[in-house]
Amino acid sequence: MSSFIPQLSSLAALHFQSFNMSGVMANGTTVESDSLFAAMYNFYSFLLTSPAFRDGARLFLLGGSIESARRLLNFAWAHFIESFFLTAEFEERDESFTWIMFWLSKQPSWNSSRNIRVSTLRYGQSGVADAVPGEEEYGKPVDPKRRLTYMPTHNRTQYMWFQGSWLSVTRTQTQGDAWNRTGDERLTITMFTRKLSKFDELLLEAKRAFKDDAEGRINIFVADTYNDWSLAGSRPKRPLSSVVLDKGIKERLLADAKEFMDNEKWYAERGIPWRRGYLLHGFPGTGKTSLIHALAGELNLDIYVVSLSKRGLDDSSLNELISKLPSRSLALMEDIDAAFFRGLTRENDALNLPGQPPGMKLPPGACPPAPSTGVTLSGLLGAIDGVAAQEGRLLFATTNKYSALDPALTRPGRLDVHVRFDYAGKWQVEELFRCFFPPRQAPDDRSDTSSCSSTVVAEDEPDRKSDEALSPPDSPVSLQHDENRSPSSDNDNDEQLDKYHSAIFTVDSGSHCPALTRDGVDELARKFAEHIPDREFSMAAIQGLLMQYKTRPFGAIQDADEWVVEERKKKQAAEGKADDKKAEEEVKEVPESKETAAKVELNDKEMFSIPSSWFGSIAMI
Numbered sequence: 001m002s003s004f005i006p007q008l009s010s011l012a013a014l015h016f017q018s019f020n021m022s023g024v025m026a027n028g029t030t031v032e033s034d035s036l037f038a039a040m041y042n043f044y045s046f047l048l049t050s051p052a053f054r055d056g057a058r059l060f061l062l063g064g065s066i067e068s069a070r071r072l073l074n075f076a077w078a079h080f081i082e083s084f085f086l087t088a089e090f091e092e093r094d095e096s097f098t099w100i101m102f103w104l105s106k107q108p109s110w111n112s113s114r115n116i117r118v119s120t121l122r123y124g125q126s127g128v129a130d131a132v133p134g135e136e137e138y139g140k141p142v143d144p145k146r147r148l149t150y151m152p153t154h155n156r157t158q159y160m161w162f163q164g165s166w167l168s169v170t171r172t173q174t175q176g177d178a179w180n181r182t183g184d185e186r187l188t189i190t191m192f193t194r195k196l197s198k199f200d201e202l203l204l205e206a207k208r209a210f211k212d213d214a215e216g217r218i219n220i221f222v223a224d225t226y227n228d229w230s231l232a233g234s235r236p237k238r239p240l241s242s243v244v245l246d247k248g249i250k251e252r253l254l255a256d257a258k259e260f261m262d263n264e265k266w267y268a269e270r271g272i273p274w275r276r277g278y279l280l281h282g283f284p285g286t287g288k289t290s291l292i293h294a295l296a297g298e299l300n301l302d303i304y305v306v307s308l309s310k311r312g313l314d315d316s317s318l319n320e321l322i323s324k325l326p327s328r329s330l331a332l333m334e335d336i337d338a339a340f341f342r343g344l345t346r347e348n349d350a351l352n353l354p355g356q357p358p359g360m361k362l363p364p365g366a367c368p369p370a371p372s373t374g375v376t377l378s379g380l381l382g383a384i385d386g387v388a389a390q391e392g393r394l395l396f397a398t399t400n401k402y403s404a405l406d407p408a409l410t411r412p413g414r415l416d417v418h419v420r421f422d423y424a425g426k427w428q429v430e431e432l433f434r435c436f437f438p439p440r441q442a443p444d445d446r447s448d449t450s451s452c453s454s455t456v457v458a459e460d461e462p463d464r465k466s467d468e469a470l471s472p473p474d475s476p477v478s479l480q481h482d483e484n485r486s487p488s489s490d491n492d493n494d495e496q497l498d499k500y501h502s503a504i505f506t507v508d509s510g511s512h513c514p515a516l517t518r519d520g521v522d523e524l525a526r527k528f529a530e531h532i533p534d535r536e537f538s539m540a541a542i543q544g545l546l547m548q549y550k551t552r553p554f555g556a557i558q559d560a561d562e563w564v565v566e567e568r569k570k571k572q573a574a575e576g577k578a579d580d581k582k583a584e585e586e587v588k589e590v591p592e593s594k595e596t597a598a599k600v601e602l603n604d605k606e607m608f609s610i611p612s613s614w615f616g617s618i619a620m621i
């Protein structure tokens, strides 16, 4: 180093001598700069011969070497990590994040970890995990599924083993912004393996664990603020048998959907887009949504809810959302008409007057009404069957206003199968009654999980004595005491009573709830249906009545007439209100043209004549 410094100074001298340097004076004259050169030479010579500078230079060289070595080591380490370790990242908004989080929450290694994050989230499953280990409820240990979840803490790396491979887990959170205040979570998993297949195994195990836990449930996805699908929770599968419709409807729908799912090749060979749409229309509370949930369970499909009236949803975001639907999924658009102010027609679109009757002209100077949604009909049509629309998906749409829908929307290829839901018929009423009060199989068989086997009495249900509660109103024998009866008639009645009891009851359930035989249930169901007028009330309304008599089938029959009177009054009042509202609107509005009225009528007729499927076989109306 000491010989290096003088060499540097002689080099500097040479450097300065080789230039004919000049300086520019303030008055603009140029002078030869011998004196300037000499000053600079002296300065450099001083620097190079100075011990402080020499030490500094030494330090500089030493630091440089250390830094270079550090970088080299880093590079070598990164290279080593890349060759022997596999690193994967999971973003919160991706479904795989939920699988891994669920899998992590089940790892026993957290029990010995010193840094854990306690969470009541069940990662994908609905409900909360709020039970502390060892906790008891009603004298029994709490369901292990509800056990609190232990998870990795943020910004710390935790280590564990997976099938003999060492892995590290780092959980981080991005910084929030105006849209997403909390920021997004990210998981980084590094695994000591050279094989990608090892990592696949981890992923598969996590996915299986998640799906197994969701067995018997269906996942519900909704759109998040980024227009991605995010898991909103899961619901227990609804048995198809619990949805009571006119005979054959649900069976044909299920068969049609199954046939569609199994026939991808058939569609491809004919160049027909592999998509199928179902439109369920009819009165509120008649089972449209229930049927969709039951079908999703039966077909093992997750439900993706497209909410057309969601704030901020416009044509392009709807298109993006639909294009992100996974193949083999069920998209649900509930109340497809409600997303638009009053009707859904292309004429309204063209005029850009959402909700106005087609052809209506605005009075001069009047402002057009603000659009109630950012989605237009053409946007919706494009999303359903445009180029970006996903293949292999089932689309279910529901509406209470079938005639308000544009034929372009309801045509085959977009909504292929139309199913009309009517008010409950006698058969449906009977079936619903049977669902509420299923028979006991045998006297000893108490494993039946009917609502009747429950000893819980509805809160709004008046507490009655068992006998009174069990009295069938029009039964062959009344259980109520009649003081005027003669002893002989008493005997007859007792005989009949015994007969009736053995026909209806299998065992005394020891609660308010009678245990009924199959024949007994059939008879009571028939009696109940006799009191409910045909096609006048929705199944939801009748379900509401039965809910009040969860454990008292006879009570339900006894009070059915009174209920019918009350319901009719309510209906009339509601219709009166609706008429008043309609009249008010008509006064305010420009009257609809004759063409519009004719069109609505035509649509009503179409309801019975729309070709319903590509196979041309299903017309469930």
Ligand SMILES: Nc1ncnc2c1ncn2[C@@H]1O[C@H](COP(=O)(O)OP(=O)(O)OP(=O)(O)O)[C@@H](O)[C@H]1O
Pocket (backbone or CB within 6 Å): 242, 243, 244, 245, 283, 284, 285, 286, 287, 288, 289, 290, 291, 398, 399, 400, 421, 539, 540, 541, 543
């Ligand atoms: N056909 C049916 N069979 C069994 N239960 C039914 C039926 N129809 C309605 N229900 C019951 O009524 C309630 C409401 O039903 P659901 O939401 O399916 O009706 P909907 O036709 O979708 O109504 P809306 O048009 O108002 O959305 C649910 O609790 C459901 O169990």
